[in-house]
Amino acid sequence: MIEVSGLTKYYGDICAVSDLTFSIERGQIAGFLGLNGAGKSTALKVLAGFLLPTSGSVMIDGVDVIAQPELVRKRIGFLPEEPPLYKEMTVSGFLTYLGKLRGMTSTQVQDRLPDVLGRTGLSDYSTRVIDTLSLGYRKRVGIAQAIIHDPTLVILDEPVSGLDPLQRVEMRKLVRGLGGDHTVLISSHNLLEVEETCDLLLMLGEGELVAQGTEQEIHDRIGTGGRIEFDVRGEAESAAGIVSMLAGVKSADVTGEVGEITTITVVLLGQDRPAETESVVGALVQAGFPVSRVAQASNELEGLFLKLAGNREGAA
Amino acid sequence: MRAIWLIVGRELGAYFKGWTGWVIAAGILMLQGVLFNVFALGDSEKLSSKVLQDFFYFSMGMTLVASVLLSMRLIAEERHDGTMVLLLTSPASDWQIAVGKWMSAWVFVLLILAASLYMPLMVAVNGSVHPGHVFSGYLGLALIGAATTALGTFTSSLSSSQVVSVVLGGILASLTCVMWLFSKVASPPLDELLAYMDFYYRHFQDFREGTIHTRSIVFYSSVTFFFLLLTQKVLGARRWR
Numbered sequence: 001m002i003e004v005s006g007l008t009k010y011y012g013d014i015c016a017v018s019d020l021t022f023s024i025e026r027g028q029i030a031g032f033l034g035l036n037g038a039g040k041s042t043a044l045k046v047l048a049g050f051l052l053p054t055s056g057s058v059m060i061d062g063v064d065v066i067a068q069p070e071l072v073r074k075r076i077g078f079l080p081e082e083p084p085l086y087k088e089m090t091v092s093g094f095l096t097y098l099g100k101l102r103g104m105t106s107t108q109v110q111d112r113l114p115d116v117l118g119r120t121g122l123s124d125y126s127t128r129v130i131d132t133l134s135l136g137y138r139k140r141v142g143i144a145q146a147i148i149h150d151p152t153l154v155i156l157d158e159p160v161s162g163l164d165p166l167q168r169v170e171m172r173k174l175v176r177g178l179g180g181d182h183t184v185l186i187s188s189h190n191l192l193e194v195e196e197t198c199d200l201l202l203m204l205g206e207g208e209l210v211a212q213g214t215e216q217e218i219h220d221r222i223g224t225g226g227r228i229e230f231d232v233r234g235e236a237e238s239a240a241g242i243v244s245m246l247a248g249v250k251s252a253d254v255t256g257e258v259g260e261i262t263t264i265t266v267v268l269l270g271q272d273r274p275a276e277t278e279s280v281v282g283a284l285v286q287a288g289f290p291v292s293r294v295a296q297a298s299n300e301l302e303g304l305f306l307k308l309a310g311n312r313e314g315a316a
Numbered sequence: 317m318r319a320i321w322l323i324v325g326r327e328l329g330a331y332f333k334g335w336t337g338w339v340i341a342a343g344i345l346m347l348q349g350v351l352f353n354v355f356a357l358g359d360s361e362k363l364s365s366k367v368l369q370d371f372f373y374f375s376m377g378m379t380l381v382a383s384v385l386l387s388m389r390l391i392a393e394e395r396h397d398g399t400m401v402l403l404l405t406s407p408a409s410d411w412q413i414a415v416g417k418w419m420s421a422w423v424f425v426l427l428i429l430a431a432s433l434y435m436p437l438m439v440a441v442n443g444s445v446h447p448g449h450v451f452s453g454y455l456g457l458a459l460i461g462a463a464t465t466a467l468g469t470f471t472s473s474l475s476s477s478q479v480v481s482v483v484l485g486g487i488l489a490s491l492t493c494v495m496w497l498f499s500k501v502a503s504p505p506l507d508e509l510l511a512y513m514d515f516y517y518r519h520f521q522d523f524r525e526g527t528i529h530t531r532s533i534v535f536y537s538s539v540t541f542f543f544l545l546l547t548q549k550v551l552g553a554r555r556w557r
Binding site: 042048049050052070071073074076078081082084085086088089097098100102105145167217 | 322323325329333334336398399400402404405406409415550555556
């Protein structure tokens with residue numbers, strides 16, 4: 001159980017993180033979501049014990065990060081955005097060193113190593129010198145070092161950044177697999193990334209927690225429901241008009257046109273997104289507008305943030 | 317204590333696996349050999365004890381240089397490569413990190429010193445050398461190496477640039493050997509303080525001549541402890557930045 005209360009971090013006069021309060025249940029995968037400069041990395045560094053907060057408290061399984069930092073650090077595994085690696089070492093040598101440094105005996109490390117190498121897909125690379133590995137495999141070594149000592153909390157800062165599409169899919173699967181055994185906290189500026197991986201979303205904006213909960217809870221709270229794009233063939237305005245009349249649809253606008261194909265962006269109320277999406281497709285097809293593509297609207301994160309920022313300004 | 321040994325083991329591995337350690341060791345030993353041959357042995361006949369005194373005199377300079385060069389990478393390189401996070405998020409305390417880093421460089425300095433033992437042995441074979449004199453000189457070199465690597469560890473913690481670290485370390489190490497000059501122009505009681513702080517004149521002279529004074533052991537140990545404490549504070553301060 002991770003409990004964060006009133007966490008604030010200043011760099012000189014600049015407030016990087018302000019008054020964060022949230023909790024994460026054991027075994028959950030939580031995602032810090034925010035645009036660049038939102039304070040995600042700073043928050044993660046404080047949780048990892050790398051930085052100390054200006055004020056506030058962080059408790060991990062009831063142990064205070066500030067009062068007992070060395071005890072807490074045994075229970076945390078941290079992977080920064082750039083994997084920190086001693087590149088002259090072999091994969092197994094590196095993991096053995098860090099396991100021991102984090103309090104494991106040689107026997108414990110040797111018992112745990114095959115499992116960690118297997119989970120991270122590094123079994124065939126254990127004797128390779130890290131410097132000879134690709135970025136994707138270096139990220140895997142980064143995750144392996146974060147879990148070698150079987151920590152309670154695994155913190156991963158932008159784990160998929162810089163990876164190619166195939167590596168992203170594999171990395172998501174790997175992170176997903178960490179849940180249950182470990183409490184996992186990842187950061188990303190990619191909504192899709194967090195949606196596909198996390199049970200809990202923590203949305204940060206300018207250092208403050210602007211929303212938290214499951215994706216559905218956040219949509220429900222701010223009333224966006226989700227934005228879906230539909231590519232249709234035919235008279236665009238009529239199609240948009242039909243869709244906007246449907247139950248479960250908040251608005252429908254024509255947002256693009258390439259040749260005969262028109263893109264209609266639909267904002268759903270989000271009470272039952274799959275059903276609402278199906279009803280839109282059904283209505284369009286029935287009205288004689290063939291649908292060639294249905295996709296989550298791009299820039300949804302920005303849309304959510306704009307919405308949240310608007311709500312905050314309104315509240316102020 | 318376990319964390320310290322683990323850090324020492326990894327750092328020593330890095331010295332041996334990379335080229336830095338080998339190049340520094342080879343360069344220092346080569347220079348030491350040349351200086352031994354040209355100045356300590358020389359062309360004229362000398363007493364063995366005088367040869368040893370000369371050997372320890374320039375060995376002190378070589379030890380200072382080796383210590384500064386070996387310690388420049390200790391923390392600066394980790395900060396530059398972003399690997400410091402591995403240590404700072406581990407259960408190792410800032411003190412253990414500072415001591416582990418320092419000790420690795422010091423052990424490497426001791427290995428270089430051990431590799432230079434053939435020179436006093438050559439004097440012993442061809443002359444008359446008291447083992448106590450050799451022990452005293454090497455003890456002095458080991459202590460001065462400890463103090464200078466601690467100083468270098470501290471300067472390495474101040475920047476992510478090894479160049480800045482080595483320049484700063486070189487300046488500070490040089491100052492420690494010319495304090496006696498400043499003491500000559502300073503007024504009491506500052507003159508006595510400056511003279512006491514000199515690495516060579518007040519403290520190493522005795523070791524060089526075969527005499528071991530507790531006050532000098534205490535001095536070098538205190539300097540070592542002082543710079544390790546500063547390093548610990550710098551590491552701690554980075555968490556608050």
